[in-house]
Amino acid sequence: MPARPARGTGSGQPPFAVVWGDPDAGKQRRALVRPPDDGRSRRQPCAGPDDSREQAMGRDLPQRDFTDEDRERFGARLRASLGLLDGLLTSPGFGTGEPTLGAELEMFLVTRDGVPVPRNEEVRRVAADPRLVLEVNRYNLEANLTPVPLRPRPFTALHEEAEALLETVRRAGVPFGAEPYCAGLLPTLRPGDLTRRNMSPRGRYAVIDDALGRAGRGLRVSGEQRLRMRSDTFCAQGAASSWQVHLTVRPEEFTRVHNAAQLMIAPVLAVAANSPLLLGRRAWDESRIPWYEQAFGQHRRRVAAADRRSGFGHGWLRGGVRELVEEAVRRYTPLVPLCSDGDWDRPLRPGGPPALDELRLHLGTLWWWNRPVYDPAGDGHLRIELRALPSGPTPADMVANTALLTGLVLDRAAREPGGELPFALARENFYTAARDGMAARLWWPAGKAAPIRLAARDLVRALLPRAAAGLAGAGVAEDEVQRWLGVVEGRVLTGRSGAHWQRRTHRALGSDDRATVRRYLELSSTGAPVHSWPAPQPRARGKAERAGRTGSPR
Numbered sequence: 001m002p003a004r005p006a007r008g009t010g011s012g013q014p015p016f017a018v019v020w021g022d023p024d025a026g027k028q029r030r031a032l033v034r035p036p037d038d039g040r041s042r043r044q045p046c047a048g049p050d051d052s053r054e055q056a057m058g059r060d061l062p063q064r065d066f067t068d069e070d071r072e073r074f075g076a077r078l079r080a081s082l083g084l085l086d087g088l089l090t091s092p093g094f095g096t097g098e099p100t101l102g103a104e105l106e107m108f109l110v111t112r113d114g115v116p117v118p119r120n121e122e123v124r125r126v127a128a129d130p131r132l133v134l135e136v137n138r139y140n141l142e143a144n145l146t147p148v149p150l151r152p153r154p155f156t157a158l159h160e161e162a163e164a165l166l167e168t169v170r171r172a173g174v175p176f177g178a179e180p181y182c183a184g185l186l187p188t189l190r191p192g193d194l195t196r197r198n199m200s201p202r203g204r205y206a207v208i209d210d211a212l213g214r215a216g217r218g219l220r221v222s223g224e225q226r227l228r229m230r231s232d233t234f235c236a237q238g239a240a241s242s243w244q245v246h247l248t249v250r251p252e253e254f255t256r257v258h259n260a261a262q263l264m265i266a267p268v269l270a271v272a273a274n275s276p277l278l279l280g281r282r283a284w285d286e287s288r289i290p291w292y293e294q295a296f297g298q299h300r301r302r303v304a305a306a307d308r309r310s311g312f313g314h315g316w317l318r319g320g321v322r323e324l325v326e327e328a329v330r331r332y333t334p335l336v337p338l339c340s341d342g343d344w345d346r347p348l349r350p351g352g353p354p355a356l357d358e359l360r361l362h363l364g365t366l367w368w369w370n371r372p373v374y375d376p377a378g379d380g381h382l383r384i385e386l387r388a389l390p391s392g393p394t395p396a397d398m399v400a401n402t403a404l405l406t407g408l409v410l411d412r413a414a415r416e417p418g419g420e421l422p423f424a425l426a427r428e429n430f431y432t433a434a435r436d437g438m439a440a441r442l443w444w445p446a447g448k449a450a451p452i453r454l455a456a457r458d459l460v461r462a463l464l465p466r467a468a469a470g471l472a473g474a475g476v477a478e479d480e481v482q483r484w485l486g487v488v489e490g491r492v493l494t495g496r497s498g499a500h501w502q503r504r505t506h507r508a509l510g511s512d513d514r515a516t517v518r519r520y521l522e523l524s525s526t527g528a529p530v531h532s533w534p535a536p537q538p539r540a541r542g543k544a545e546r547a548g549r550t551g552s553p554r
Helices: 068-089 120-127 154-176 203-212 234-239 251-272 288-295 320-331 357-363 395-414 423-439 456-473 478-494 498-508 513-524
Strands: 100-110 132-134 140-144 179-181 217-221 227-231 243-249 370-375 381-386 441-446 449-455
Touching (some): 068 357, 100 154, 100 395, 120 132, 132 154, 140 154, 227 234, 243 251, 251 320, 251 423, 251 478, 320 357, 456 478
Antiparallel strands (some): 132 140, 217 227, 370 381, 441 449
């Protein structure tokens, strides 16, 4: 086991505990996943439901065909909602509750050999767990974790619930030969798996697909190997799975927190990358990012601003959440103009904030990487949905990524920045991190001096104390900070991210997609984070292996 760095060594690095075993020994034990129970790490009650299931991508629609009158009425309600927003955000009690953290875990359903199993509705029915919802394609499933207080041990709570939910899916999938696979991309998918015939049997996805348009679009991702595919449906988006983090934000702090998220996501994504194998090809370390954007139709070199429904954004936020909401209402055509029954400004409870169903539905059809969420539950609050992190490899990895990102965002938002990075460089950082992972070189503010370029691994090591400070300032327990940032430190020290492990294993196994997925499933089932997984051993492939789902896309 790597020794815990001593305090005061002069290294400038925090003494985080790397508790997951010798990364080269492959002797991890599942018992290491949980710390001794002192009674403080148990789930705390949450102050309100996560409304992510009410977003357009996650709710059932009672209506599939819409008239011009429907669209006019919906647009009028959107504009009226915008008019209410200023007074709502400053109303007594709005957004003043205890800060919370939540997450959505997307996964694939696969056989032990990695073949997609299009039985999500059946698995969900057997699981009988309301936290599980259908995703775009029949082999996609999503788990909505319970929001938890940001203090004192939010990450342990999320970790325990994610593990329990995956076990629920695993057991429910047994009758169908299916088990959960958590990664940004499923390597064994092929173009034939990404067609409308595999769409989940819920009308909302067909409505969104029709609204986006069925014109053919070219999807392409370069990298170690190039991939091109033609698609006429956003079902191509079913190739991607993510771990989406929800962080509550006070209205007066929204601008600072949102800008901090836009800056900090690049270094976190670089070390969290887990999507290098796209339809059997080795591409970007986080190929999910360009693929996801293009699946919504952004495949052309020039796209009108009103068509950019997925992306990183175009400038630093200056005017709070209203600026983003106004942009959403003024610039983007509604895809699903479904009006709620009754008065549009009715509260969910007497004396509570208005539901604003139309506004929430519309915001749910904009897939920005950092997206605002209005939630009328209780006295109402705002959240930022941090959507860029990949699913997997294990709950420990996903929770560690969450701790790093949350800590960095909170720390940055709490401090007066000494110098701001030009937004064009922040945007460049995001896509560079997705392409190159830990090998990325990222621009970074240098006070009043010009921005400097740093290796992502060095940058994250230097930022770990800032993440720890951000979490401590939010009331996260010290041992919680040590535990989860220690996972990140172990990953950075070894240089082993999920993307690195997958790419290296894929090569070692002769580009055998099924064998790569099989080994990934074996190791992820231990619960140990990816940096502690044993290195793959090259082997010769036999005839039976060459007959698997390998080689170029069908």
